[in-house]
Amino acid sequence: MGSLDKFPRPSVTVDLVIFTIADDALKVLLIRRGAEPYKDCWALPGGFVEIDESLEDAAARELQEEAGVTSVYLEQLYTFGDPGRDPRGRVISVSYFALVDADRQRIRAATDAIDARWFSVFDPENSRKLAFDHKKILDYAVWRLRNKIEWTTVGYELLPRKFTLSELQRVYEIILQKPVDKRNFRKKVLAQGKIRELSETRKDGAHRPARLYSFRKK
Amino acid sequence: MGSLDKFPRPSVTVDLVIFTIADDALKVLLIRRGAEPYKDCWALPGGFVEIDESLEDAAARELQEEAGVTSVYLEQLYTFGDPGRDPRGRVISVSYFALVDADRQRIRAATDAIDARWFSVFDPENSRKLAFDHKKILDYAVWRLRNKIEWTTVGYELLPRKFTLSELQRVYEIILQKPVDKRNFRKKVLAQGKIRELSETRKDGAHRPARLYSFRKK
DNA sequence: TATGCTTCGTGTACTTTCTACACTAAGCAG
DNA sequence: CTGCTTAGTGTAGAAAGTACACGAAGCATA
Numbered sequence: 001m002g003s004l005d006k007f008p009r010p011s012v013t014v015d016l017v018i019f020t021i022a023d024d025a026l027k028v029l030l031i032r033r034g035a036e037p038y039k040d041c042w043a044l045p046g047g048f049v050e051i052d053e054s055l056e057d058a059a060a061r062e063l064q065e066e067a068g069v070t071s072v073y074l075e076q077l078y079t080f081g082d083p084g085r086d087p088r089g090r091v092i093s094v095s096y097f098a099l100v101d102a103d104r105q106r107i108r109a110a111t112d113a114i115d116a117r118w119f120s121v122f123d124p125e126n127s128r129k130l131a132f133d134h135k136k137i138l139d140y141a142v143w144r145l146r147n148k149i150e151w152t153t154v155g156y157e158l159l160p161r162k163f164t165l166s167e168l169q170r171v172y173e174i175i176l177q178k179p180v181d182k183r184n185f186r187k188k189v190l191a192q193g194k195i196r197e198l199s200e201t202r203k204d205g206a207h208r209p210a211r212l213y214s215f216r217k218k
Numbered sequence: 219m220g221s222l223d224k225f226p227r228p229s230v231t232v233d234l235v236i237f238t239i240a241d242d243a244l245k246v247l248l249i250r251r252g253a254e255p256y257k258d259c260w261a262l263p264g265g266f267v268e269i270d271e272s273l274e275d276a277a278a279r280e281l282q283e284e285a286g287v288t289s290v291y292l293e294q295l296y297t298f299g300d301p302g303r304d305p306r307g308r309v310i311s312v313s314y315f316a317l318v319d320a321d322r323q324r325i326r327a328a329t330d331a332i333d334a335r336w337f338s339v340f341d342p343e344n345s346r347k348l349a350f351d352h353k354k355i356l357d358y359a360v361w362r363l364r365n366k367i368e369w370t371t372v373g374y375e376l377l378p379r380k381f382t383l384s385e386l387q388r389v390y391e392i393i394l395q396k397p398v399d400k401r402n403f404r405k406k407v408l409a410q411g412k413i414r415e416l417s418e419t420r421k422d423g424a425h426r427p428a429r430l431y432s433f434r435k436k
Numbered sequence: 437t438a439t440g441c442t443t444c445g446t447g448t449a450c451t452t453t454c455t456a457c458a459c460t461a462a463g464c465a466g
Numbered sequence: 467c468t469g470c471t472t473a474g475t476g477t478a479g480a481a482a483g484t485a486c487a488c489g490a491a492g493c494a495t496a
Contacts, residue, residue: 004307007266009227048225051308055299079297079312081273089222094297207472208462425443426491
């Protein structure tokens with residue numbers, strides 16, 4: 001491998017912005033750092049890329065280890081590599097964002113003794129400083145998510161397999177932080193042809209039952 | 219820096235997809251590799267990230283070294299890091315794409331004894347195999363460029379400071395590989411308000427002179 | 437100086453998409 | 467049976483996008 005040895009190598013990590021919807025809000029999973037630097041600060045989950053695993057595999061592995069979820073929507077975001085972003089040395093971070101649906105959002109219990117919590121993204125209370133440049137990464141991820149749901153159908157990834165149109169609309173309103181017109185919304189998503197009407201309805205105990213839909217895969 | 223040492227580190231490179239318009243075609247700059255692996259194959263210009271320079275700086279430096287241009291449009295594309303993409307070992311590549319305008323597209327002469335050439339992107343003749351996974355990177359860059367010019371104004375980055383609307387239209391046609399309606403195109407770009415009509419015209423020697431425009435910075 | 441050639445530059449009618457907006461239907465509780 | 471709450475539906479106007487043809491300007495040359 002001769003020629004590669006001429007260059008000092010940076011460390012490479014993956015960092016994950018894991019979103020979910022809960023309590024009528026967009027949430028991101030953060031873990032509290034147990035060691036320096038930024039000890040006791042909240043940070044995005046992440047870790048070093050193993051020498052023989054792909055970046056995507058590393059991201060999926062961290063997702064499993066830190067959030068206890070598997071096979072969810074996962075997409076590479078951006079690579080942050082300014083010297084000085086980590087006081088320990090040169091660390092380049094390949095960031096990913098993941099969407100976890102309401103069904104699986106149980107955080108892996110604190111078996112790893114990691115202190116993990118979902119934080120509301122838009123709660124000004126939570127614009128506390130994150131470790132490293134993670135605030136920048138999070139902001140970028142939110143920007144990307146907002147764009148994405150306007151042009152694609154990733155919104156469904158945040159809902160259980162069966163959902164009502166009102167629930168889907170609420171997801172859009174939460175992410176975009178603005179009200180959405182009910183009739184136009186339904187017209188638009190149905191026209192996309194990506195969701196299938198089911199014969200079941202959801203009776204949430206009160207009022208008129210809502211028809212259930214499911215995402216039409218592929 | 220203790221804790222970083224526990225993990226073997228990959229090498230990190232930046233690879234550049236440098237586009238320009240020349241000879242009525244979209245071109246990409248490739249360099250012929252002088253060493254193994256892929257000796258004598260054509261490859262995207264790129265190189266290792268120095269331990270104390272940012273990724274963007276590394277990309278700008280390579281752009282200067284290999285294409286001899288500076289201060290052009292430069293944007294991070296995607297990070298490719300599959301194990302095995304480089305036979306020498308684990309190499310993670312952060313790819314960038316750059317747009318070089320017609321004014322500056324002189325390739326730095328072969329002072330570095332590098333053999334560099336512009337290749338037509340859509341010429342099937344040139345779908346020869348590139349080194350490493352560079353074909354994949356190039357394809358992704360083309361896809362991104364096509365999306366980008368439809369929603370933004372980066373098209374101007376490929377033209378000299380003063381240009382005619384016909385020239386701009388031709389850039390779009392070349393990139394999208396389809397004809398564009400003249401009147402609708404003019405309506406659209408003028409409505410964007412990003413270009414300013416100049417008082418000069420271009421007399422290319424024959425026929426009716428065309429009005430010149432320039433890009434309205436910021 | 438008239439004719440032909442080539443590129444420049446412009447407007448309108450039609451279609452599609454987006455936006456705003458209000459009432460009836462279904463089920464439950466009392 | 468009445469009242470409350472959420473589900474579900476259509477239409478008219480505005481805006482954006484698409485298709486399409488001809489006169490104007492300059493040059494060449496007969």
